[in-house]
Amino acid sequence: MIKVGLVGLGSMGMVHYRAYQNIENTEVVAVVELSPDMVNEKVGVDTVNIYGTITEMLEKESLDIIDICTPTYMHADMVVEALKSGAHVTCEKPMALCVEEAERVLEAAKESKRLFMVAHVVRFHASHRYFKEVVDSGELGKALHVSFHRSCQIPSDWELWRHDRKKGGGSLLDLSIHDLDFVQYVFGMPQKASCTYHKMQNENDFVESQLIYPGTIVQVTSGFYQGDIPFVSSYYAVFEKGYVECRGGIVTKNGEPVDLKVEQKKEEAKGTNLSDVSGHQLELQYFADCILQNTAPEIVTPDSAYDTMRLYKQLLDNCTEV
Numbered sequence: 001m002i003k004v005g006l007v008g009l010g011s012m013g014m015v016h017y018r019a020y021q022n023i024e025n026t027e028v029v030a031v032v033e034l035s036p037d038m039v040n041e042k043v044g045v046d047t048v049n050i051y052g053t054i055t056e057m058l059e060k061e062s063l064d065i066i067d068i069c070t071p072t073y074m075h076a077d078m079v080v081e082a083l084k085s086g087a088h089v090t091c092e093k094p095m096a097l098c099v100e101e102a103e104r105v106l107e108a109a110k111e112s113k114r115l116f117m118v119a120h121v122v123r124f125h126a127s128h129r130y131f132k133e134v135v136d137s138g139e140l141g142k143a144l145h146v147s148f149h150r151s152c153q154i155p156s157d158w159e160l161w162r163h164d165r166k167k168g169g170g171s172l173l174d175l176s177i178h179d180l181d182f183v184q185y186v187f188g189m190p191q192k193a194s195c196t197y198h199k200m201q202n203e204n205d206f207v208e209s210q211l212i213y214p215g216t217i218v219q220v221t222s223g224f225y226q227g228d229i230p231f232v233s234s235y236y237a238v239f240e241k242g243y244v245e246c247r248g249g250i251v252t253k254n255g256e257p258v259d260l261k262v263e264q265k266k267e268e269a270k271g272t273n274l275s276d277v278s279g280h281q282l283e284l285q286y287f288a289d290c291i292l293q294n295t296a297p298e299i300v301t302p303d304s305a306y307d308t309m310r311l312y313k314q315l316l317d318n319c320t321e322v
């Protein structure tokens with residue numbers, strides 16, 4: 001059994017906790033949180049050992065995976081400490097608050113000889129795996145224009161950490177990073193990248209980024225909004241021979257619905273089956289499988305996650321506020 005220690009049981013920590021319950025061979029045995037009562041309330045009394053700090057958990061437990069789901073500004077220190085304990089480590093996106101911290105994480109990952117994977121869930125979503133397949137196979141020719149959009153209600157998080165850009169990085173690092181990471185995964189580092197933050201009222205936060213590749217322009221937009229608004233993640237991509245679109249979870253190619261289950265069967269045939277469970281479960285299952293098979297994760301390597309942080313820095317260096 002792979003023993004997991006989960007650090008941070010907020011909204012994402014709970015998503016990971018529930019995912020592990022559906023993953024064979026894994027068990028969350030320890031949780032680090034600020035309030036034991038809150039943990040007991042969320043997962044039941046006496047179901048996990050509860051610690052107040054990661055250091056205390058690492059001293060008392062012998063764990064296979066440390067899974068970091070704390071606010072972004074805590075990631076780097078916690079990942080480095082966890083890697084030094086000799087465990088395998090996964091960490092929610094983004095890898096760190098800035099590229100300098102990400103570099104520290106990358107160095108620790110390389111020194112540790114343990115597996116490290118940033119949980120960039122979009123790389124595991126069926127809709128986005130399909131997009132990558134269309135690009136890689138060249139079936140529609142070269143991508144000319146691609147736009148990704150993501151928006152949601154501003155989460156009611158612990159101590160409102162996301163409301164402070166110094167702790168969460170704003171919508172660029174918290175929301176756009178999903179799509180920026182995916183674009184970097186599919187297309188590599190751009191020739192040029194810039195972004196614009198639009199000043200909005202009442203803490204609404206909208207940012208647009210433009211990434212230029214030879215012959216391909218990619219636009220990534222994200223917004224955190226006040227109010228009870230639905231979560232949106234979409235893409236629209238124009239290729240030499242047509243277009244693909246993902247809207248409301250439905251993927252279409254040249255206007256025709258794409259059956260992602262059929263696409264999954266094609267993956268199976270190629271031996272790269274990633275199944276159709278939720279992206280969050282899939283990424284954690286994939287990480288656990290890598291540990292069991294003693295193979296380094298290829299879908300999100302430490303270097304590739306670091307490149308996404310380099311891209312973020314490139315955008316910040318060319319950022320305007322209007």
Ligand SMILES: NC(=O)c1ccc[n+]([C@@H]2O[C@H](COP(=O)([O-])OP(=O)(O)OC[C@H]3O[C@@H](n4cnc5c(N)ncnc54)[C@H](O)[C@@H]3O)[C@@H](O)[C@H]2O)c1
Nearest residue numbers: 008009010011012013032033069070071072092093157158
């Ligand atoms: N992949 C995704 O789709 C996705 C979605 C949401 C959030 N995230 C990421 O997950 C991370 C957490 O976000 P969230 O929305 O769950 O935040 P949250 O505020 O809901 O939860 C953070 C939790 O960390 C706990 N915490 C604070 N300090 C701690 C410490 N020192 N030790 C242990 N626990 C501590 C808080 O009590 C809280 O329960 C962020 O980095 C965020 O970017 C990813």
